[in-house]
Amino acid sequence: MVTIYDIARLSGVSKSTVSRVISNQSYVSAETKNKVIKVMQEHNYVPNSLAKQFRQKQTKCLAILIPDLHHPYFSELVRYISAESYKSGFKTVVHQTFSDENVEREVYTQLQRKEFDALILTSSALSEEEIAECTGDNLVVACNENYDGGYFDVFCLNEEEVTMKATSHLLSKGFTKLGFCSDNISSPLQQARLKGFILAHNKKGLNHNIDFIFNEISTIEDGIILGERLFNDNLELEGILAGSDFVAAGLIRSAVKNNIQIPQQLSIVGFDNHPISLVTNPQISTISNRLQDMANDLVHHIVTKINGVKQTPIKKVYNGEFINRDSSYV
Incomplete structure (x- = not known):
């Protein structure tokens, strides 16, 4: 394998000059640069990028x-x-x-x-x-x-603030039985959302129902399964913060199957403003995440x-x- 030392020897220049040519530094004469490049091409020399990275840290x-x-x-x-x-x-x-x-x-x-x-x-x-x-x-x-x-x-x-806004919107419509979906309730992000959900209730002088806090819900399939549970067990939910637009889409799919009218019988809010929120029927209320x-x-x-x-x-x-x-x- 041809090394930078071989290129320097064959070109009749120092190793540092070859390095300057490789780095395309301006203070190498055109004649020297062309000579070094010609030798590199003749011997199919490829600079060692790892070594370069090491030198540059x-x-x-x-x-x-x-x-x-x-x-x-x-x-x-x-x-x-x-x-x-x-x-x-x-x-x-x-x-x-x-x-x-x-x-x-x-x-x-x-x-x-x-x-x-x-x-x-x-x-x-x-x-x-x-x-x-x-x-x-x-x-x-x-x-x-x-x-x-x-x-x-x-x-x-600011997960807490925007979740509080979305929850407050549902509460302002007279809905007091709200659900909250989380993919991992112990994460700082989900804790912030849950805090916003609870604060919105507190500002209205209401208590949230801990039985309507659903964890490990993150996919369309999870939304469908949760929907089947909600609708078949006749849980008295009036609205739900779905946690993502995909979960919301799954809930809507289950609602259609069970002849549940959205939003007349259940209001749904997703999260992330994903394009899927525009293709469901009805379109999903959501939260833009910047x-x-x-x-x-x-x-x-x-x-x-x-x-x-x-x-x-x-x-x-x-x-x-x-x-x-x-x-x-x-």
Whole structure:
């Protein structure tokens, strides 16, 4: 295998001159540059990108840690982050943990070994303090979960506020028997949503029913199954915060099957403003999550930090918007 030393010897120049040619630095004469390039072409020499990365102390790679790419929210988030990273000259690698703490810790070990420049954390089985302990001084940015922001940068939606708005909308229509769906009730994000749900009740002087808090509901299939339970057991729900547009779509599918009128007999609010909310009948009232803005901002922030701008951890919170459509009373 031809090395950079062989190219230098065959070209009659120093190794550092060959390095300058490879890096396309301007202070190499055109004659020398052409001579070196000719020798490289004659011997099919390809520069060692790993060695270059080591010298630059950059991999030009960002890692994204998610629980499951099959989840519509996370697949869309990865799409936005990857697209913006590509524009900034970085590739992305996706690590699915499937909510396994051991898999998550392995990714943190890779970060410690500098296998990527930064880690974008979208969900975790660990506490903020445990994550900080595992990652040390390496660059970690949380996106999605509402961490305190004392250890690493956080970009997140104000889940509590926007969920309170959506819940208040249903309560303002006289509905007092409301349900709440969560995919993982113990996560900071879902806790923030639940707090908003409860606060909306408290502001009306009402109590929420803990029997109408449904956990591990995240897919269309989960929505269909929950709908069958609601409609067959004659649970006296008047409205439900579905947690995602996909769960809402499943609930509507079950409602159609069981001759339940939406929203006359049950009002439904989804989450994420996914295109699926526009193709159901009725269209789904939902919440916009500012996902693209969040992804663009965090990638720009990461690139700025990688390029040497020192900053203390920041927390940027986005305001969502309740979008009222046909699945809840106008």
